[in-house]
Amino acid sequence: MENAAVDEKRLGDVVEHFYRAFxxxxxxxxxxxxxxxxAWIVRLxxxxxxxxxxxxxISVLRRQIDELTAGTWRPLREDSFDIATSPxxxxxxxxxxxxxGERRLDSHEAxxxxxxxxxxxxxxxxLHDPAAFVAFWSP
Incomplete structure (x- = not known):
């Protein structure tokens, strides 16, 4: 099946609903x-x-993030995200x-x-700073 372009407004809505659900x-x-x-691919x-x-x-990934950070993982603000779209x-x-623990994360991500x-x-x-991401999320 050949993939067809999607209306950008509709695509943006789907992506925003996904992000808010995550x-x-x-x-x-x-x-x-x-x-x-x-599939969500997390490198490094x-x-x-x-x-x-x-x-x-993806739900398990979200729970894992919460467990590893004792619920402290969060966006900078509720409205700090942007969504850019193409077809x-x-x-x-x-x-x-x-x-x-003693580690702190402050990460710009896409x-x-x-x-x-x-x-x-x-x-x-x-990731803006892969080394900082690895340092924070390493075992």
């Missing part, structure tokens, strides 16, 4: 906006690295803060989301 750790909403075959060598598959895998992708840009048939199918994670 932040809220809302498994039901994630199941609505994430395709069963979706950290406790979060790997391919997190489907709504359940093919939505890009979520935000700044995240967290504490993990999450690229591919959307097909109204659902997120692939997510790629990009």
């Amino acid at each position: 932040l809220a750790a809302d498994r039901e909403a994630l199941a609505t906006f994430v395709a069963p075959e979706a 060598d950290t406790v979060l690295s790997g391919a997190h598959r489907g709504p359940e895998g 093919w992708h939505g890009v979520i840009m935000d700044r995240f803060l967290a504490e993990r 999450i690229i989301a591919a959307v097909e048939e109204g659902r997120v199918t692939r997510l790629f994670h990009y």
Whole structure:
């Protein structure tokens, strides 16, 4: 099946609903906006690295983030994110803060989301400072 371009407004809405569901750790909403075959790829060598598959895998990633940071992981502000769109992708840009023992995270990140048939199918994670991300999320 050939992928067709998506209306950018609709794509942006899907990506925003996905992001808000992820932040809220809302498994039901994630199941609505994430395709069963979706994969979120987290690069580098950290406790979060790997391919997190489907709504359940992405929900497990979110719970893992909460557990590892004792619930301190959060965006800078509720409204600190931006979403840029094209006919093919939505890009979520935000700044995240967290504490993990003595470690502190202050990370500018981008999450690229591919959307097909109204659902997120692939997510790629990009970092402003990969070394700081690895230092924070290393075992």
